[in-house]
Amino acid sequence: MDETPSQTVGPFLSIGLTWPDGHLVVPEGTPGAVRISGTLTDGAGEPVADGLVETWQVGADGRPDPTAGFGRCATGPDGTWEVRTVKPGALGDGQAPHVDVSVFARGLLDRVVTRIYFPDEAAANAADPLLAALPPDRAATLVAVDAGPGELRFDVRLQGAHETVFLAL
């Protein structure tokens, strides 16, 4: 059967696509939890205030759990978003620990997909097939930045200087 095409979420996605604790991949107070936050910006460096960031990942044990592992956060007026989660475990297939990300916004006719890697996994990141195949400055856009205890920063730049690497599945 032939697929239904994608269309933009438009500017009013928050009516349909948000819920209050959507950013909590794990409950507040979970031991080892980390807050991943960032800003979504456009090709002029301006914040995207009407976007949505979704995350999907395996658990800390490296296994997928369909009832957990999903997060979503609409961007605020300043383009910022956050999820609270735990670092996913290694899959054992040579890939470094990673979180898959979808970004939706007005002006995006289809979602864009990217990945968050972790800064404390230098050896695993160096051996990761996706990161290793990218020029170093491009690969760096996929690795979150350490922002203090339990805090990581991951900015998504849709276009322009230091544009985030986006993925085709």
Next chain:
Amino acid sequence: MTYRPPAAGTHPPLSAPGYRSTALRAPSHAPVVLPQGLTELTGPALRGPVGPSDDDLTRQHAGEPIGQRIVVFGRVLDGDGRAVPDSLVEIWQANAAGRYAHARDTWPAPLDPNFTGGGRVVTGADGGYSFTTIRPGAYPWGNHHNAWRPAHIHFSLFGRAFPQRLVTQMYFPDDPLLAHDPIVNSVPDERARMRMVSAFDLDATRPEWALAYRFDIVLRGGAATPFEEPHG
């Protein structure tokens, strides 16, 4: 099993000159192909949060919203024709006057105190879903001179795995605005565009109550991985 790439012409290119907001938001680099691993071959099985009136947008307030009452229903399938059961479907839409209940929608059409415009259901065993709502109005959007969006309902679907995630819009048959809309026309293939247009269904129309529109949604289908293909 992995998920087949979409057929050419099905999904819009991210850069579409007729849709002005793509100019600063479409990435300039081509996407990097990522082989599907465990993270991509799985996904969330969301069953909520779904409240008691989330499938009936006409019963979310003290009174009924103004507008033509309609039933929007259909099945969620994958590209191999298999039903996608137990999967969250989310919708949002403007009211009958074409106004969204959103702080940033400022065009001067009336708000309806009895209509918010958001709905959620989980698909049944056959992939079926159904919403009761009112037909949304068209609205102007400033993309170009005299630009009006055709009446539409936004749909969000998860499928079974990350590659099947889809956000789309459902349109109404015989809407004269469809031919003029850069968002509809961003889809290159005309037959693919028509798959976003619902069908009026007299059999499903509820006598003395509501017109029915059928909208089946097809997500990406699977393909055998090379090592699963028969040899020879």
